[in-house]
Amino acid sequence: MTIATATAAQDVLPTVTRLIARKRLIAFAAPAAILAYFIYVFFAFDFMGIAERARMDNARILLSDFVSHKTHVSRDNRSGDIRIAIEGEAKGLYPEGMSPDWVTRAGDVTQIELKHGHSVTMTGRDRVSYTYPGYGTVDIALAGGGVDLTTPDGQVPDWINASGTRVSITTDGGRLSMTRARTEVFRYQWGWELFWFTLDSPFYGKSFGELAALSLSGERVDPERSNFANIVGSFWNNQMWRHGDVLWAIFETILMAFLGTMSAAIVALPLAFLAASNFSPFVAVRQVARRFFDFVRGVDGLIWTIILSRAFGPGPLTGALAIAITDTGSFGKMFSEALENVDDKQIEGLASTGAKPALRYRFGVIPQIMPVLLSQVLYYLESNTRSATVIGAITGGGIGLLLTQAITTQKDWEEVSYYIILILVMVMAMDSFSGWLRRKLIQG
C-alpha cells in the first residue's frame, strides 16, 4: 500500500465508522421500534378483552355449519302436528307422507333415531322421552302450566338444562328442547343437504347415474319438458340454495370489475397525455390533469361508492362507475408515468416522414406503452374482482350483497361457505385468466 492510499484510507475512516455506527443503530432501533409499536397496539386494540369476548361456541357453530346441516323435527304441543324440515326452513319442509329414514311414525307415536344410539320418542301431544345409551331414559311431560322432567336417578345431569317452563338436552347425538308450545329435535348430519335438488323436485335423492340415465331416456317425468331441461331447471331454481341467483350475482360482480376497469382505462388514456410532461406543453394543463388524478384517487373508492349509490341506487352499474372513477386516477397516474418514459426516437422517425400528430401517437407512442398499459389494466381487472365484492357489499349488488346478507342472519353459514368458495374460485379464475391474457397479448 502506498502512502497516498493509506492517507486516503485514513481520511475516509471516520466516515466509514460513522456509517457503520449508524447502520448498527438502525439494526437495533428498527426492530425495537416495531416491537414497541406492537406492544402499543396490543393495548390499544384491547387484545386482553378479545380473549374474554371471543365466542368460541360461535366458531364451533360456524365450523359445523360449514360442513354439516341439521334437520328439525318439531311438534306443535297444542295441535300435535309434526313437522320435519331441513334447517327448519319452509323451503326444506318434508311434504306430507315423506320423512327421512331415521324418523318412524306409527299413530301418534313418533320415533326419532339420533346419532350414537340416542333416540327420542314423541308420544301424543304432551309427552317426550329421550334415551341416552348407558344412562337411561329421560321423560319430559307437560304438566299444569309448565314442563316436567323425570330422570332415572332423580338428578339433573349437566347435559340437561331444565327450568319450570323449558327443558333442553344437548348431547353428541343431537338436541332436544321442549317448551309449553313446541317440542323440537335437531339432528346433525354431514354435507350440504338439498344442494342439488329440493324435496319437492322429482329428482331429489337420485344418484348421478340415475340422473344421466333419466336425461337420456325417452320417458318424461314432466310431459311438458325434456328430462334434461327439467333436471337443469330444477337445479337452477333450487329454492334452498338459489343457484340461479348466486351465479347471476357472481356474473354481476365480474361485470362490475370488467366495466369499471375498462372504462377507467379508456377515460384515463387521453387524460394521461395531458398530464405527461413530454406531450403536454402547457404547465397549467399538466398540473390540472395531475391534480385531477390525485383528487380522484384521494377521495377513495369508499366515498365515490357512497356518493354514486345515492344517485344511481343499488346495483352493478353503481359499482362499475365507482370502480371506474377511482381507477381513472390510478391509471392516469401510471399511464402518464409510462408516457414520460417513452423513447423519442420512434416519434421523431415518424415525424420525419411527415406523419401528423395523431399518426405519430398511434404508431410511435401506443406500441411502446401498450405492454405496460395492458399489464396494468389486466392486473387491476383481477384486483377489482375482489374490490367489486366489497363494493357490492356497500352498494348492494353482486355476490358481496348475498355474502353480507347471509353473514348478518348469523345462521346460514352453509350458504356463507358456499359463497366463499365461489368467490375464491372466481378470484382465482380471474387471476389465471388475466395472467394468460397478459402473456398472450404482450409476448404476441
Add this chain to the structure above:
Amino acid sequence: MSDATLHSPANLRQMQDSYMAMVRRKRMYGGLILVVFIALMASGFLVADDRNAGGFWNGITNIFQFPSEVVNEAAANAAALPGLMLNAVPSLIETLNIALAATLVGALVGGVFALLATRGLARWPGMIGLIRRVMDTLRAFPEIVVALILIFILGGGPVPAMIAIALHTAGALGKLFSEVAENADLKPVEGLQSVGATWIQRMILGVLPQVAPNWLSYALLRFEINIRASAILGFVGEGGIGHDLKLAMQWGHGRYDQVVAIFIVLFLTIVVVDQTSSHFRDKLVKGH
C-alpha cells in the same frame, strides 16, 4: 438462392404481396378484437343498467343532488367543521393503526413466506410449491369475507379487520417480495454458508440487505392500499373512521356536517400518506 433471384422484380412483388396480406390479417384481427370489445362493453353496460335499481339516465341527472345537499348543510354549519374534524381524529387513528399493524404483520409473515418460496433461498425446497399455493389462497380471500366471519367469532373492535387485512397483505407482499428475492445475488449467501452460517443468519445477513430497499418500497405501497381497505372495512364491519362515517350516513339529514368532516379528514390523510410514501419510495428505489 442467389442475390439476383432474391431481388428479381417478381420475387419482390411476391414478398410485398405476402407482407401486405399479413398486415391486412393483423389489422382484421385487431379490428375484430375491437368490435368484440365494444360489443362486450355496450352489452355489459346495458345489462348493468338494467339490473341497477335506478337507471343510469335517471341517476346522472341527480348525481350532484346528494353532494350539494351534503355540502349545503355543512356550509350552513361551517363553524362547527373544525371541531367535528377533530372529533373524527381518534377513529382516524384507529383506522391508521389497523392499517399499520396489518401492514407490519403482513410484511413480516410475507417476508418469511417469500424467502421460503424463492428458488435458491428456500429452507425446504420441496415446500416451495405448497407455500406459493398458500400465498395464492391468502391473496384470493377478499378482506371483507375474513373480517365479517371474525367479527362473528371475536366480537367487534379493530382486531378482526386487522387480522383480515394482515392475511391478505401477507399473501400479496409475499408474492412481490419473492419476485425481488429471486433477483438477489447468491454470492453473499454462499459466502456465509461457507463459514457455517445457519439459514436464518444467511437470510438476515446475506439476503435482507440486498432486498431491503425494494421490500420497504412495496410495504409502503401496501400501507397506502391498506389505509383504504381499513376505512372500507370499518364501513362494512366495525371500527375506525369508516364506522363513524356509516353511522353519520345512516342518520342522514342533520349529520351531514359530520359526513363532510369525515370525508375531508379521510381525503387529507390519504393524500398526505400517498405523497409521503411515494417520496420515500422514490428515494428507496432510486437510491438518493
